[in-house]
Amino acid sequence: MGHPACPWFGIWSSRCARHRARRIATGRITGCERQTHRRRRLQPDAANRAARRGRRTWCSASQIRFQSGHDATTGLPNRVAAEGAIQQDLTANGRMHGALLMVALVRLPEIVKTLGHAISDRLMRDAGTRIRKPAGAALVARASDTEFLVWLRDAKQSEAIALAFRIVDVLGEPYREADLAIDVAPSVGIALYPSHGIDPSLLLQRSEVALFAALGSEEPVTVYDPAADPHRPERLSLMSDLREALERNQLHLHYQPKLNLTTRRIDGAEALARWEHPKLGYVPPEAFIPLAEETGNIRRLTRWMLAAGIANAHAWATQGRALRLAMNLSARDLDDSDLPARIGELLTIHGVIPQRIMLEVTESAVMGKPEAAIQVLRRLADQGIDLAIDDFGVGQSSFAYLRRLPVRELKIDKSFLLKLAEGSTDRA
Secondary structure (H helix, E strand, O other), X not given: OOEOOEOOOOOOOHHHHHHHHHHHHHOOOOHHHHXXXXXXXXXXXXXXXXXXXXXXXXXXXXXXXXXXXXOOOOOOEOXXXXXXXXXXXXXXXXXXXXXXXXXXXXXXXXXXXXXXXXXXXXXXXXXXXXXXXXHOOXXXXXXXXXXXXXXXXXXXXXXXXXXXXXXXHHHHOOEEEOOEEEOOOEEXXXXXXXXXXXXXXXXXXXXXHHHHHHHOOOOOEEEOOXXXXXXXXXXXXXXXXXXXXXXXXXXXXXXXXXXXXXXXXXXEEEEEEEEEXXXXXXXXXXXXXXXXXXXXXXXXHHHHHHHHHHHHHHHHHHOOOOOEEEEEOXXXXXXXXXXXXXXXXXXXXXXXXXXXXXXEEEHHHHHHOHHHHHHHHHHHHHXXXXXXXXXXXXXXXXXXXXXXXXXXXXXXXXXXXXXXXXXXXXXX
């Protein structure tokens, strides 16, 4: 098909190629021929540009994939990528044994505040390099700002512990920056597959629990212990059961007699809360009282104990037993400005004189919010209620605050006396 302004349009064939070449050489080509020639001449450049765009697109996609799965500071896989790799291992061989090590640089937050992020980043890169040497073929990844994880395939507990201590050793060498020698204080928590979890997320969680236990102990390496796990399902269930126990009066007070060494007579008793669970049986106070503290039920527990204890004090008085009853208050109770009035009302209802009641608080409970605690304690003392400091010597109280407390007794903790016996400086 021809073109009215261009007799050569559409007839570019081999038989007219020589004629076309002459016209191009002499410059006598029509506008349509020139446009067609330009398209043909520029076609290779367009193809090259398209190829380069394709390469750039592929490189960008590859870079994005790498960045999404790796830590920018250390170049190690990040937590998400590590979790995926562990899942692949478990899917490929579900019968294997493995160990997940959570490695923390305990002093890193302090280092960041003191020396800045630039040095802490270099320190983390150095730590990652150090960990990879003893880890060998194990997967090493950055788990958080201050933590690394190591996934050890086909490993038993003894092998995991041995690797953990090797990691502690290599990280125990101070990191050097100019004239500084920086100690990072490494700790390691270990969770075992399948003993402690059958999926990566649970192993990560339980290795964190083990790490937390290591931070609170003198040993730098700790293996996960279900009994010490505050997040285990049974514990969550116990929280709910405790609320129900308070509502259904499943708790009971037991009384420990107090002997007066001067008169050789029992002149008081200490109220101790006890829980007989309908399914679990006896639940020790060290198991449920921390739960009450965490969930905010401690005030309800205190109100129940005060009501039951003061009622029993009245019953003893009517039987001719002049006993002073001691009961414990928590840190949250000392933050309750209504507590003195509530206790005064209970004393009036049951006809018990304030001198028959002693309230005990721990040193740490007072020091949590000292000003608020002192105000509440003074109001209680003004009512004629005796006060005592329990477990004195465990915390690090300021004696300036202790002098302001209206207390009649100090119950000295055994650990405080042992320190006095061991050190001449402490005795002084």
